[in-house]
Amino acid sequence: MIHDPTLRDGHHAVRHRLDAEQLRGYAAAADAAGVPVVEVGHGNGLGASSLQVGRARLRDDEMLAVVREALPNSRMGVFMLPGWGTGDDLRRAVRHGADVVRVAAHCTEADVAERHLDLLGETGVEAQGVLLMSHMAEPGRLAEQCAALVSYGARAVGIFDSSGHYLPTDVTERITAITAAVDVPVIFHAHNNLGMAVANSVAAATAGATIVDACARGFGAGAGNTQLEVVVPVLERMGFDTGIDLYALLDAGDLAERTLMPAPPTISSESIVSGLAGVFSGFKNRVLDASRRAGVDPRDVFFELGRRQVVAGQEDLIVDVVTELRSDTTLRARDDGGRGAARS
C-alpha cells in the first residue's frame, strides 16, 4: 500500500545531489522497516539529469545498482516522464532490477504514456500510470484519463497533487471518480504546501486509493510530500494494515533527517503561494533563484505562473514571467490578484 519516493522526490530538495552512501543507507533502513516499494532516481525521473532541471550526482544506472543491492525485501521503483526518459532508459531500469515502473503524464495527456506502458508490458515489471498536476482537471476527466492508462497496460493508476493545491474534499471527489472508473489499484501522491498532505492521503485511502505515496520526513519537492512515518501510524489507527514496523520506520525517518537533508521540509511563504496558485512544486528553487536575481517578489511570480496554468516541463516560462514582472514595475500596485488571494 505504501510507496516511498524519498530517494526520488526528495532529490528535488537537494538539487539531485544525493550520493551512493546516502541512497544505500536510507534504502536499507526503509527495507528493514518493511516499506513495500522504495523509489529512486533524479527528481524528474529516468533520463532527466540535465542542465535545464539540474544534474544528478550519480547516473541512473549507478543509483539503481546501489539501491537494488540495499533492498533484500522491498521492491524497487522508478519514475519516468516521457520526453525526459526514453524507451532505452526504461529497458535499462528493468535490467537493473526495477520492479515497479511509473510512467507519468500531464493530467490531460495520458496518451503520451501509451508507448512506454506498452513497452513495459513485455517486461513483466509492474507498470503504473500517473497523472501530474491533477488539480487542473475535473474528476470526470481524471477518471477518463486513468481508464486510458489502464487500456495502455498500466496495472495501477492514479493522480499526483503536484502543486499541493488540494483540500481533502477535492481528493475524496477525485479518488472516488477514479476508483469507480478502473478496476486496478489507485495511487495518490500529495504535496504539503497547504499543510494537508497527511489529511489528503488519508482522504484518498478512505475513498479507495490503495497505493499512498509518502516520504521520510516528507522529503520532497517544495513543501515536501506526505510524511511517511506520520501517515503510516495514522492509517493503522484508522484500521488500514500497512505491514510496516513503527519503531523501525521511525528509525528510518531519523536516519533520513540526519543523512539526506540539511533540514526537514517546512512550509515557506513561497510554498504556500505556490500551492494556492497551483504551480508545480518542482519549480520552487528555480522561481526563488530567478526572482532573487531580478529583484522581483517570488510570490507575484507564483501567482502569475498559476494564472497562466504553467505545467511541469515549462520551466523556461519562469524566466519569462520574472522578466515581465521586473519590467512592469507598476504591476504589483495595479494588480490585486496576489494580495487578494486571502480575500477571494
Add this chain to the structure above:
Amino acid sequence: MIHDPTLRDGHHAVRHRLDAEQLRGYAAAADAAGVPVVEVGHGNGLGASSLQVGRARLRDDEMLAVVREALPNSRMGVFMLPGWGTGDDLRRAVRHGADVVRVAAHCTEADVAERHLDLLGETGVEAQGVLLMSHMAEPGRLAEQCAALVSYGARAVGIFDSSGHYLPTDVTERITAITAAVDVPVIFHAHNNLGMAVANSVAAATAGATIVDACARGFGAGAGNTQLEVVVPVLERMGFDTGIDLYALLDAGDLAERTLMPAPPTISSESIVSGLAGVFSGFKNRVLDASRRAGVDPRDVFFELGRRQVVAGQEDLIVDVVTELRSDTTLRARDDGGRGAARS
C-alpha cells in the same frame, strides 16, 4: 476568528527565552497583518516562570508592556493555568491592557477555573475558558464541561488538542457536541504531532468553531501548532472571512522564522509517538532530556506516560517513568505495547 498564540505557545519551543525585541517585532508584524488577537506570555501562562517548567527571560509584566505597545490595532491575549497563575497575576495582566484572558483547566476539571472566571467578570475583559488534553474526555463530557465554563462567566469556550492526538473526525464530533451545548463562540487549538493541525482546524471551523488558534510557522510546543499563514488562506478559500491580509501575514511568518526560532517546528519521531500516545506536547523537551540522560528510548517513555494518562502539571512523573524504564531493562523486549502501535 483567528487567535495567535505564537508568542505564548512558541515559548515552549525556545524554553521561554524570547526577549523584548523578538516579542515587539513579531507583535507589530501580526498587528500589521490584521491578526485579531495576539497572545503573549510564558508557555504555561501567567505566573508559570519557574525552575520546574523553565524560567522565562522576561517577567510577565515586561512581556505584556512590550507587546501592548506593539499592538495599535490587535487585541492582546494572555493565558493562565490556575495553580501557576493567581488572581493577582490576572489583575496585573488586566492592568497591563490584556483584552482577552484565557483560563485553562484539564478537560474534566472545569470547576478549577470558576474563581478566576468569576474574578474576570468584574474587569470587562473578554474571559475565555479552555479545556486542555481534551482527547481524554468523550464529546458529551467536553460539552458539559464547556457549559460549566460558560456558567462561570466565560464569554468563549473550547478545547485544546494538547497532545496532537486528534484526527479530523474526532474534532468534528467534539466541536459539534460543544456548539450544540453552548451559545458563546467556540475555540479550537491544535498541535501537529500527526500532521493534522491544519486539517483539524479546518474541521473545527466547519463544525462551528469560530475562534481558531494558529501560530506563525506553527511555532509552538512539541510538533508545533496550526501554521497561521497556511490556515488563513485555506479558510479563506473555503469561504470563511478572516479579515487578514495575505502578503502581510506571509511577511509576519517570514519574520517569525528569522527572528523567533532556530528552525520552524517539524514532526520528529518523538512528536509522533507523543501524539499517538496522547501525551501533553509541553512535555517533549523534558522527556527527551530525561531519557537521554538515562539512556532510555524516549519513545518508550512517551508510550508509558500515555498508558498512565499523565496530564499537564504532572511533569514530575516523567522522571519516575524514565527511572522505572531504566531499571527494567527487559521491559522493551517483554512489552509490545509500543511497537504494536502501528499494528493496533
